Amino acid sequence: MGNQATHQETCDAVSHPDFEEKSLSHFFYDPFASFRVNNGRTFLKSRKKTNYSHAKTVWPLPSHEVPFFPEFPIRSGTSEHSFNVISVVSSGAFGKVLQVIHKLDAKNYAMKIMSKSMIFKENLVHQVKTEAQIQVMCDHHPFLVHGPFRWQNKRNLFIVTDFIEGGDLQQIWQDTGSFHEDLIKIYVAEVALVLDFLHNAGIIYRDLKMENLLIDGSGHLKLIDFGLSKWLSFGDRCHTICGTRQYMGMFNSRMVFHETVS
Incomplete structure (x- = not known):
């Protein structure tokens, strides 16, 4: 794999006589800086102090990458x-x-x-x-x-x-002016089904609005944007003020909105 050291090479490096165990409290060994792989042979080049000592992954990570790992991979096949x-x-x-x-x-x-x-x-x-x-x-x-x-x-x-080609429900409603009652029944049923699915998975959505409902090529709804969603145990309750202000009937700083999974 080019210049990338393998896990075994890293283990061999840590066991190297020049690598003092007491130094682990000050820095992690950086295999990419310390090794050169050439025709299957590994050469010890240098030791390098890094600020990765608090990383919990196999490979030390920079401080700006650690908080989002592993949900957001660093070296993905797609970029x-x-x-x-x-x-x-x-x-x-x-x-x-x-x-x-x-x-x-x-x-x-x-x-x-x-x-x-x-x-x-x-x-x-x-x-x-x-x-x-x-x-x-x-x-x-x-x-x-x-x-x-x-x-x-x-x-x-x-x-x-x-990419959902039909656009969001808000824009479609503004363009058409109104929906037929039978179509509204279908949309309400599909929203109910997807929210029931999420609730059964222990997830509260908390940002239901027309802009977050897209229409696919077959005319069905697609719910998007889980930015305000949260895992919630059965019977637990949230006490967070969140959502989109124009969709709230009343809003003031003293109100607390409750949502439960049941």
């Missing part, structure tokens, strides 16, 4: 360079969503790019990791958007999902 950008779908405080096309399979996807600095600033690391976990575990449902790729680089997090 931002695997796609061509078609257009900007939306922009927000934490980043933007792009319509992209994969260079290999020529399939359209939606790429959500989130700024690490903004996530750290707003103390939302746990929330972002939860969003990725839910996407991985639950996107097999027919009314949830499939998200096949996610990774991170030095500055951003990336979540890539299938």
